[in-house]
Amino acid sequence: MRAWQFRHKAFTLIELLVVIAIIAILASLLMPVLGKAKQKAQGIGCLNNLKQLQIAWVLYSDDHEDKIVRTGGLQSLVTNPDDPAAQPGGPKANWVLGSVNPNDGAAMSTNVKFIINGLLYPYVQNLAVYKCPADRKTGPGGAPTVRSVSMNGWMNPISIESFSPQNRVFRKRSDIVNPPPWKMLGVN
Numbered sequence: 001m002r003a004w005q006f007r008h009k010a011f012t013l014i015e016l017l018v019v020i021a022i023i024a025i026l027a028s029l030l031m032p033v034l035g036k037a038k039q040k041a042q043g044i045g046c047l048n049n050l051k052q053l054q055i056a057w058v059l060y061s062d063d064h065e066d067k068i069v070r071t072g073g074l075q076s077l078v079t080n081p082d083d084p085a086a087q088p089g090g091p092k093a094n095w096v097l098g099s100v101n102p103n104d105g106a107a108m109s110t111n112v113k114f115i116i117n118g119l120l121y122p123y124v125q126n127l128a129v130y131k132c133p134a135d136r137k138t139g140p141g142g143a144p145t146v147r148s149v150s151m152n153g154w155m156n157p158i159s160i161e162s163f164s165p166q167n168r169v170f171r172k173r174s175d176i177v178n179p180p181p182w183k184m185l186g187v188n
Contacts, residue, residue, distance in 0.1 A: 042134035049129045053149060056123035057095075058173070066172040068156040069119050070094040081113035088119060094158060095120045096130070100150045110139040112146050 011019070060069045071094050072078060078086040078097040086092040096118035098108030108114055115121055115130050124130075127146065135148035156171050170176055 039134070042132070046132035046134060049132065050149065052124055052126075052129050053120065056120045059123050060120060061173045066174050068170060068173060068175075069151075070156045070158055071151040071153060072097070072158050078114070079108065081111060081117045086117060092158060093119055095151055096147065100145075100147050109137075109145040109147070110141075110143040115147060 057069055061067060072092065077099060078092050078094075080086075081097050083092065083097075084090060086094075086097050096115050098111070098114035101109065112127055115127060130147045130149055131145070132148045135145070137145045137148065139145050154167065154169055157169060160169055168175075
């Protein structure tokens with residue numbers, strides 16, 4: 001009878017180090033590509049959010065005899081989301097309440113009630129739509145902000161006292177006959 005000899009084949013230390021080095025090189029080549037892909041995906045998500053808000057803006061106008069949903073501005077800034085004047089039909093009601101700027105007050109930039117009590121919320125009830133996926137801003141105390149989208153101040157503003165009389169204010173969708181290259185909604 002013949003005795004069988006088994007020899008265990010295994011990687012040598014040098015072969016193992018070469019394989020690890022190749023994997024490290026490939027990983028270093030892939031990381032920037034993956035980072036760019038993530039950035040591109042966040043940009044696409046942000047554009048999709050803007051599209052949803054613009055569709056809501058048009059639907060609001062259709063439901064309200066061509067009137068554009070109101071925008072507040074600093075002159076009519078709502079600092080309490082439960083303010084009766086800021087509720088639908090009130091003199092300070094607008095597309096969203098409060099400010100997009102975390103420096104204007106922690107409660108405004110981190111409290112979802114400022115979105116929920118806005119006039120566009122019945123049309124877009126997904127709170128994530130109001131914030132760009134790439135936005136990492138935080139309010140005072142480190143809480144994440146809830147909104148990164150703001151509306152053009154010339155779109156049916158509540159107050160125009162600080163605007164120049166030569167500038168055009170749009171109250172109805174039909175007022176916008178030849179849209180310029182600026183945007184109605186934008187990401188801050």
